Amino acid sequence: MTIQIHGVSKSFNGTPVLRDVSLTLPEGKLTALLGPSGCGKTTLLRILAGLEAPDAGEVRHGGAAIHGRSARDRNVGLVFQHYALFRHMTVGENVAFPLRVRNRPKAEVEARVHELLGLVQLDGLAGRYPHQLSGGQRQRVALARALATRPQVLLLDEPFGALDARVRQELRRWLRRFHDELHVTSVFVTHDQEEAFEVADRVVLMNAGRIEQEGTPAQVFEEPASPFVMRFLGAVNVFRGHVDGGRAFVGDLEFSAPEPSSGIRAPAHVYVRPHELEIHAKRSPGSFAAQVERVTVLGASVRVELRAPPYGERLEAEIDLPRSHALKLRHGDGVFLSPRRVRVFPGHDPEQDSITASGL
Amino acid sequence: MSVRAEELERLEPAAAADPVPGFRRAHEDPPWVRRLLIGVALVFLTGFLLLPAAAVLWEALRGGVEVWLAAITQPDAWAAVKLTLLVAAIAVPLNTLFGVAAAWSLTRFRFRGQNLLLTLIDLPFGVSPVIAGMCTVLLFGGQGLFGPWLQEHGVRIVFAVPGIVLATVFVTFPFVARELIPFMQQQGKEEEEAALVMGASGWQILSRVTVPNVRWSLLYGVILCNARAMGEFGAVSVVSGHIRGLTNTLPLHVEVLYNEYAFRAAFASASLLFLLALLTLVAKKLMEWQQLRARTAWERAK
Amino acid sequence: MGGLTPSRARRGVLPGFGLSTGFTIFYLGLVVLLPLSAVALKASELTLAQAWDIVTSPRALASYRISFGAAAIGAAINTVFGVLVAWVLARYRFPGRSLVDAVVDLPFALPTAVSGIALLAVYARTGWIGQWLEPLGVKSAFSPLGVVIALTFIGLPFVVRTVQPVLEDAEVEVEEAAAVLGASRWQTFLRVILPTLVPPALTGFALAFARALGEYGSVVFISGNLPLRTEITPLLIMTKLEQYDYAGATAIATVMLVASFALLFSINGLQAWTRRRVGIAA
Numbered sequence: 014m015t016i017q018i019h020g021v022s023k024s025f026n027g028t029p030v031l032r033d034v035s036l037t038l039p040e041g042k043l044t045a046l047l048g049p050s051g052c053g054k055t056t057l058l059r060i061l062a063g064l065e066a067p068d069a070g071e072v073r074h075g076g077a078a079i080h081g082r083s084a085r086d087r088n089v090g091l092v093f094q095h096y097a098l099f100r101h102m103t104v105g106e107n108v109a110f111p112l113r114v115r116n117r118p119k120a121e122v123e124a125r126v127h128e129l130l131g132l133v134q135l136d137g138l139a140g141r142y143p144h145q146l147s148g149g150q151r152q153r154v155a156l157a158r159a160l161a162t163r164p165q166v167l168l169l170d171e172p173f174g175a176l177d178a179r180v181r182q183e184l185r186r187w188l189r190r191f192h193d194e195l196h197v198t199s200v201f202v203t204h205d206q207e208e209a210f211e212v213a214d215r216v217v218l219m220n221a222g223r224i225e226q227e228g229t230p231a232q233v234f235e236e237p238a239s240p241f242v243m244r245f246l247g248a249v250n251v252f253r254g255h256v257d258g259g260r261a262f263v264g265d266l267e268f269s270a271p272e273p274s275s276g277i278r279a280p281a282h283v284y285v286r287p288h289e290l291e292i293h294a295k296r297s298p299g300s301f302a303a304q305v306e307r308v309t310v311l312g313a314s315v316r317v318e319l320r321a322p323p324y325g326e327r328l329e330a331e332i333d334l335p336r337s338h339a340l341k342l343r344h345g346d347g348v349f350l351s352p353r354r355v356r357v358f359p360g361h362d363p364e365q366d367s368i369t370a371s372g373l
Numbered sequence: 374m375s376v377r378a379e380e381l382e383r384l385e386p387a388a389a390a391d392p393v394p395g396f397r398r399a400h401e402d403p404p405w406v407r408r409l410l411i412g413v414a415l416v417f418l419t420g421f422l423l424l425p426a427a428a429v430l431w432e433a434l435r436g437g438v439e440v441w442l443a444a445i446t447q448p449d450a451w452a453a454v455k456l457t458l459l460v461a462a463i464a465v466p467l468n469t470l471f472g473v474a475a476a477w478s479l480t481r482f483r484f485r486g487q488n489l490l491l492t493l494i495d496l497p498f499g500v501s502p503v504i505a506g507m508c509t510v511l512l513f514g515g516q517g518l519f520g521p522w523l524q525e526h527g528v529r530i531v532f533a534v535p536g537i538v539l540a541t542v543f544v545t546f547p548f549v550a551r552e553l554i555p556f557m558q559q560q561g562k563e564e565e566e567a568a569l570v571m572g573a574s575g576w577q578i579l580s581r582v583t584v585p586n587v588r589w590s591l592l593y594g595v596i597l598c599n600a601r602a603m604g605e606f607g608a609v610s611v612v613s614g615h616i617r618g619l620t621n622t623l624p625l626h627v628e629v630l631y632n633e634y635a636f637r638a639a640f641a642s643a644s645l646l647f648l649l650a651l652l653t654l655v656a657k658k659l660m661e662w663q664q665l666r667a668r669t670a671w672e673r674a675k
Numbered sequence: 676m677g678g679l680t681p682s683r684a685r686r687g688v689l690p691g692f693g694l695s696t697g698f699t700i701f702y703l704g705l706v707v708l709l710p711l712s713a714v715a716l717k718a719s720e721l722t723l724a725q726a727w728d729i730v731t732s733p734r735a736l737a738s739y740r741i742s743f744g745a746a747a748i749g750a751a752i753n754t755v756f757g758v759l760v761a762w763v764l765a766r767y768r769f770p771g772r773s774l775v776d777a778v779v780d781l782p783f784a785l786p787t788a789v790s791g792i793a794l795l796a797v798y799a800r801t802g803w804i805g806q807w808l809e810p811l812g813v814k815s816a817f818s819p820l821g822v823v824i825a826l827t828f829i830g831l832p833f834v835v836r837t838v839q840p841v842l843e844d845a846e847v848e849v850e851e852a853a854a855v856l857g858a859s860r861w862q863t864f865l866r867v868i869l870p871t872l873v874p875p876a877l878t879g880f881a882l883a884f885a886r887a888l889g890e891y892g893s894v895v896f897i898s899g900n901l902p903l904r905t906e907i908t909p910l911l912i913m914t915k916l917e918q919y920d921y922a923g924a925t926a927i928a929t930v931m932l933v934a935s936f937a938l939l940f941s942i943n944g945l946q947a948w949t950r951r952r953v954g955i956a957a
Binding site: 654 | 691695696700708710714756760763765773776784791794797802803831842846847848850885888889890891892916921924928935943
């Protein structure tokens with residue numbers, strides 16, 4: 014079922030946490046709420062679950078206004094970051110809980126528990142206690158429990174945050190496959206860009222209580238709507254310059270400025286991703302001189318740190334291993350950099366100038 | 374997040390134009406439940422705690438302040454006060470010394486038999502005070518283990534002040550240790566080990582690192598120990614012989630007066646002990662408040 | 676203080692092991708073990724048959740009945756109301772909450788003789804509450820009920836203080852999860868919260884029971900000390916001592932000590948169980 018959020022605002026202790034947020038979460042899709050800590054994504058999720066009430070605005074499930082309904086009556090599934098499993102109950106009793114409190118008949122409860130544990134691949138563990146399970150297993154129990162009453166909305170609050178890296182990877186893929194089978198409208202909150210991109214159909218970027226951009230992972234990465242989005246989704250080189258009459262200027266370089274400008278000269282920032290900053294041994298049109306500071310082999314790709322005053326003191330370029338071998342770069346080498354693709358944002362950059370900003 | 378932490382964080386003012394009227398957090402109870410439970414709890418506590426407490430003060434001051442003063446300063450009462458203070462002045466420092474030594478040994482080292490020691494330290498806590506007094510009599514009384522030897526040397530322990538001190542030491546034995554041990558266990562020994570690496574001696578570590586860290590727990594343990602030492606009745610009752618003006622501590626004096634139907638005087642003496650209890654409770658609140666302050670400051674700084 | 680020998684490394688490298696442990700063991704032996712062994716020594720002077728006669732005399736049996744019985748009832752009352760009070764203190768905000776929280780410890784801090792006469796002032800026939808109960812035929816002093824009242828008073832803080840930290844440290848998320856899963860507040864309390872309170876409540880019960888069992892000062896005023904009716908075991912021991920019947924006193928004291936040690940042992944076990952089930956809160 015489609016979820017519509019309209020004009021939702023929320024403050025805690027006078028501090029605004031959500032500012033007039035409006036969003037539609039499409040039916041059957043897995044949407045990620047992505048953003049740094051404090052951006053309001055968890056609060057929005059809790060409002061969807063009924064654990065918080067908005068100060069203003071409304072929430073609708075399939076057209077029906079539910080923001081007045083208590084958490085008990087919404088029939089949503091919620092998976093907490095730290096699982097919130099009932100420690101004194103077995104796995105089976107945990108999963109059976111939502112059915113038992115609705116007084117479902119015993120046979121039905123047992124059958125459903127068995128079915129759910131099979132779904133999350135935890136057959137045979139019904140008699141164990143949470144403290145006997147691994148982190149990944151506990152999270153799957155929490156998921157099975159959340160799905161027991163066949164909710165039409167599934168909410169996940171940083172579901173893999175408490176797990177270590179390997180388990181996180183596996184569980185991400187597993188969740189995606191799981192969703193592909195069930196097609197329940199799902200929302201999950203994360204601050205990890207890679208996770209959001211791997212698992213979600215759509216990504217909603219949030220910052221300081223507002224929505225910065227929403228779209229598919231490819232859309233938000235290739236066409237970021239704001240400096241924040243660009244910075245958050247990966248490392249980026251920032252150059253200070255100005256726009257004038259539909260063109261952007263940085264030093265001797267010139268780019269087309271996609272935004273229609275009024276023709277008045279105005280300050281602007283030009284953003285270039287490391288993998289779109291090409292390194293050449295010789296000068297070419299549209300390139301500038303730079304000096305290699307450091308070369309780090311990260312695996313299949315190679316990170317090259319450079320300095321190129323007056324363009325920037327710490328620039329970062331990313332090339333693949335074969336190209337790195339071809340260039341044979343070393344500390345102190347002089348090279349030429351040419352941006353293959355740029356993004357121009359007029360106005361002042363909220364962060365410092367010409368610093369390579371990596372995603373949070 | 375714990376319930377307590379949540380309470381401290383969310384002190385929300387009521388929303389003005391509330392689009393969700395009557396919203397209640399998922400872990401909160403409806404108002405009528407709250408009021409009912411608070412009511413029942415208060416009735417129970419009033420009947421069992423507040424009324425007896427009020428009765429002591431009321432009965433003590435009913436005759437007026439002059440009567441109260443006269444009862445307090447009567448020679449036997451005054452002797453009882455002095456004896457009580459003397460007993461506490463001996464028992465408390467001894468048991469404090471033990472408490473610190475035991476806490477140091479049990480929380481800063483690892484050796485076999487620690488659990489046994491911990492259980493043994495708790496023993497006096499589970500023993501009836503009358504039995505504690507009885508032990509003293511069995512050891513030092515006329516027919517006791519050391520009885521003949523003591524009589525030979527003219528030393529009176531039972532039915533005299535030394536017996537009272539010994540019985541009190543037994544009964545108040547665990548108090549300081551019981552406060553210090555869990556606290557020091559929780560704190561861990563990193564700071565002391567750091568001091569050792571920096572070249573501090575044992576006494577330096579104890580005085581400059583350990584004691585300042587545990588001062589509130591230590592203080593509270595001492596206060597509890599003192600309250601029990603001054604208020605002990607059962608054990609002292611067995612040992613003292615009830616010799617007025619000589620071997621009556623203040624609690625025994627209260628009993629003597631009461632049995633003679635001198636109610637006003639009995640309650641007057643009792644009110645002094647009651648004041649002591651109030652001071653103990655105030656000290657506990659202060660200590661809790663200090664510890665909370667220290668802990669939240671530490672958490673915030675992290 | 677020598678270098679880092681293997682035994683030192685195993686024990687811990689901080690200085691003062693010998694001094695602190697030595698003093699601890701010495702003082703413990705002197706103050707606790709010596710007196711208690713005197714009891715065993717004296718008790719061994721009796722033959723088993725003699726001891727059995729004393730320990731099972733009608734007066735002794737009556738004293739066990741009232742001591743153990745009233746202690747158990749008092750501890751049970753404290754368990755029910757103690758959980759209630761702990762709940763109210765841990766979760767609700769109301770005017771005077773801090774004061775109430777502090778006052779809960781009063782029975783622990785108050786000298787037992789003062790408790791004794793205070794309770795009598797309230798529950799005697801002419802007392803503040805006693806006077807209302809008398810016409811109803813309820814004797815709240817000089818009766819077994821009086822003993823129960825006194826032992827309830829004395830054990831009051833124990834259950835509250837073992838349950839309160841567990842409630843305060845409870846995770847909010849678990850209750851939120853139960854709510855989102857569709858449980859009503861009552862269902863959440865019954866199925867999710869209450870099971871976690873059973874270990875600390877039982878621990879508190881055992882502590883209150885142990886304390887009430889040995890209690891003397893606060894009981895002897897209100898009980899009236901009527902042999903075979905309201906004479907508690909500690910008083911019986913005291914009486915025998917006053918009559919210089921040391922052997923008899925020791926025999927009965929041994930019964931009490933056995934019960935106390937059994938209780939202490941189970942309290943340790945209960946506390947360990949609480950830690951396992953609930954975390955280190957209790």
